[in-house]
Amino acid sequence: MENLTLKLFGKTLKNPVMNASGTLGYGKEIESLWGIETLGAYVTKGLSAKPHHGNPVPRVWEERNGMINSIGLQNIGVERFFNEYFPYFKQRQTPVIVNFFGFTEEEYIACAEKIKADPLIVALEMNLSCPNIKMGGISFGKEPNMVFEIVKHVKSTTDIPLIIKLTPEVKNIVEIAWAAYEGGANGLTLINTIPAAVVDIRSRCIPLKGGLSGPTIKPVALRAVYECSKAVSIPIVGAGGIMNTEDALSFFMAGATAIQIGTATFVDPYTIPKIISGISNYIDEQGLSLIDDIVGIAHDQ
Amino acid sequence: MYDIEATVVQNKNIVSGYYLLKMHLLKPMGKIQPGQFVMIRIPGNEVFLRRPFSIYEGNKDTISIMYRVAGKGTEILSKVKKNIQTSILGPLGNGFHLNDTDNYHVVAGGIGIAGVNMLIKRLGKRASVFFGCNSKDELQLIKDIKGSDVKIATLDGSEGYKGNVVDLLENYLISTKTEMVETLVCGPKGMYEGLRGLFEKTGTPCQVLVEERMACGFGLCFGCVIRTTDDKEPYKRICKEGPVFDLWKISL
Numbered sequence: 001m002e003n004l005t006l007k008l009f010g011k012t013l014k015n016p017v018m019n020a021s022g023t024l025g026y027g028k029e030i031e032s033l034w035g036i037e038t039l040g041a042y043v044t045k046g047l048s049a050k051p052h053h054g055n056p057v058p059r060v061w062e063e064r065n066g067m068i069n070s071i072g073l074q075n076i077g078v079e080r081f082f083n084e085y086f087p088y089f090k091q092r093q094t095p096v097i098v099n100f101f102g103f104t105e106e107e108y109i110a111c112a113e114k115i116k117a118d119p120l121i122v123a124l125e126m127n128l129s130c131p132n133i134k135m136g137g138i139s140f141g142k143e144p145n146m147v148f149e150i151v152k153h154v155k156s157t158t159d160i161p162l163i164i165k166l167t168p169e170v171k172n173i174v175e176i177a178w179a180a181y182e183g184g185a186n187g188l189t190l191i192n193t194i195p196a197a198v199v200d201i202r203s204r205c206i207p208l209k210g211g212l213s214g215p216t217i218k219p220v221a222l223r224a225v226y227e228c229s230k231a232v233s234i235p236i237v238g239a240g241g242i243m244n245t246e247d248a249l250s251f252f253m254a255g256a257t258a259i260q261i262g263t264a265t266f267v268d269p270y271t272i273p274k275i276i277s278g279i280s281n282y283i284d285e286q287g288l289s290l291i292d293d294i295v296g297i298a299h300d301q
Numbered sequence: 302m303y304d305i306e307a308t309v310v311q312n313k314n315i316v317s318g319y320y321l322l323k324m325h326l327l328k329p330m331g332k333i334q335p336g337q338f339v340m341i342r343i344p345g346n347e348v349f350l351r352r353p354f355s356i357y358e359g360n361k362d363t364i365s366i367m368y369r370v371a372g373k374g375t376e377i378l379s380k381v382k383k384n385i386q387t388s389i390l391g392p393l394g395n396g397f398h399l400n401d402t403d404n405y406h407v408v409a410g411g412i413g414i415a416g417v418n419m420l421i422k423r424l425g426k427r428a429s430v431f432f433g434c435n436s437k438d439e440l441q442l443i444k445d446i447k448g449s450d451v452k453i454a455t456l457d458g459s460e461g462y463k464g465n466v467v468d469l470l471e472n473y474l475i476s477t478k479t480e481m482v483e484t485l486v487c488g489p490k491g492m493y494e495g496l497r498g499l500f501e502k503t504g505t506p507c508q509v510l511v512e513e514r515m516a517c518g519f520g521l522c523f524g525c526v527i528r529t530t531d532d533k534e535p536y537k538r539i540c541k542e543g544p545v546f547d548l549w550k551i552s553l
Contacts, residue, residue: 022522029520029541032302045523054536060516060524062350067516071523074536214349266350266517267342269304269390 003283004276004291006040008235008258009161009186011122013040013095016291017248017276020239020262021046021099021125021165022071026085034273036088040258041095041122044081048101049110051077058208061198066214066241067263068196073101073130078114086118095120097163101127104134105150112158123161125237126154129192129211141167141192144179151183163237165189168220177228189237189260190224193217214263215241222254229255229296243271245278252279255296302393302519305330309385310363312378316441319412320379321357323365324389333359334396335420336510336545339366340518342388344381348374353515353540355416355487356392364389367415367442393518394544397485397508399424406431406481408496410466410488414442416510417487421446431473433466433488467495481505486548494553507548513539528552 004015021043027036036042054074061068076084078100089096098115102108112124128141128150140150147164155162164180166173168191177188193211200207221240229236238256242248243264251259264271283291307324315321333356340351352374354366370379381387397420399405405424408431409417421428430451432443437460443451453461454469462469466488474481481503486496487510500507513525520541527543528535530550537543 023517025521025523025541033304051534053534054523054526056528056536057526058514059526060514060522062348062514065349067350069516069522069524074523074526076534263516266522268388269517269519 001280015040016258018260020260023262037092043097047078061208066216068210070210099125125163129167147179148183155184161186163187181232187235191221226254253298329361333392336396337392339391369412406484408486410492413488
């Protein structure tokens with residue numbers, strides 16, 4: 001599988017396949033099925049400067065070809081993660097991308113500052129879908145100037161490469177991608193879940209509002225990856241409804257340098273290893289040498 | 302925990318709305334503790350996520366679940382025919398904590414029997430069983446454990462004690478002057494509230510098996526949680542830290 005190797009922010013990853021944040025627990029949970037070192041990089045559950053309890057149930061709801069979740073960013077806090085879980089990734093020599101969030105700019109900065117550079121840390125992945133509680137609850141990721149400002153400020157507090165994970169619920173995602181790029185982002189993850197709701201007709205209420213994921217959002221994600229990768233020159237991590245090798249290939253062809261698998265793991269917990277061998281086989285069968293050979297190939301057609 | 306290919310051996314309608322599904326495993330599942338569960342892929346393409354079910358019975362080659370048709374997933378499952386293939390992930394979660402000598406009271410309500418059937422068989426003579434259901438038709442659900450010591454309550458009074466199973470247990474404890482012992486339970490939430498009331502003064506140890514909508518079934522997504530008395534980390538994953546919890550450490 002040498003044909004999957006890539007360099008990302010100066011670090012060598014053995015493949016371009018990651019889990020999406022929050023869909024592989026704290027990492028250890030998968031170990032009886034497959035080794036964490038299978039991943040190109042492990043993306044942490046969203047971490048914050050202080051622990052968060054998360055939301056009451058229901059937190060998940062099935063949809064046709066997808067699901068809605070509202071976990072509420074439950075996490076043990078960035079410090080406990082590094083004390084209790086990071087040694088596991090060290091021991092397994094698995095590169096880590098640290099997903100983090102906040103509800104104020106100060107909280108983002110406080111969290112980023114607590115993360116010390118390490119040879120295994122590839123990047124920070126900043127979740128910009130949270131409401132900015134100092135700005136009436138509008139999401140940080142919605143306005144280009146808010147994106148520019150927060151990226152610039154967080155970037156100035158850390159030496160670790162910074163990936164920005166964007167919400168698709170915006171007027172123009174290319175403008176947001178530009179704002180992140182101009183603020184100093186080193187990469188983008190596209191896309192986060194799409195805001196959605198469920199109505200229970202029996203109880204006539206809305207039991208859950210949350211983020212829609214799964215194959216139903218794949219075309220939306222592909223469009224964002226395609227448009228943004230044409231517009232900005234930083235690496236794009238594609239995410240959104242990837243269920244199999246064909247889906248994965250379509251993201252690379254649309255312009256993603258790496259991909260993340262989320263909801264698919266709940267349906268088939270072996271999806272990640274299956275996709276890794278699937279894309280490697282494809283590269284071989286096509287007589288290509290590296291996965292990079294197909295990144296953005298659809299742009300030229 | 303393994304993800305195992307399985308073939309349907311039998312999908313029997315026990316009584317209206319309730320089924321017993323027996324599946325042949327292509328590879329052994331490993332040791333199963335009473336109270337553990339599996340995530341089953343629902344055959345066909347109509348349902349996206351797997352569904353969690355308590356293990357009713359299991360050995361090296363076969364596994365059975367007993368279920369009530371409650372939504373789309375179980376509706377489709379109820380129509381699955383012999384020889385259909387599916388995937389089963391398990392065994393999952395932590396079962397009941399048992400020691401080798403104590404006697405236990407086991408309380409089940411309706412389809413809750415599915416969660417304690419293995420437990421009752423494992424405990425044998427050490428279990429006194431209290432079963433509650435709507436009406437005597439549903440006693441078909443406990444046909445397999447008739448050999449054990451079972452006290453019955455029906456809400457309509459068509460057999461056994463007329464009323465709910467918590468009242469039956471209370472009555473029994475008082476009338477026979479039976480000593481309260483650790484109680485192991487599976488049933489609807491209201492039953493847990495009732496038991497909490499009953500045991501409030503004595504603080505009787507009680508383990509309950511709880512359910513929730515799940516996505517992954519083994520701790521990846523934090524989608525199925527229950528609030529506990531742990532102030533630092535109140536929400537525990539039902540699939541990973543449970544599904545069996547100490548009644549005194551959860552909020553209902």
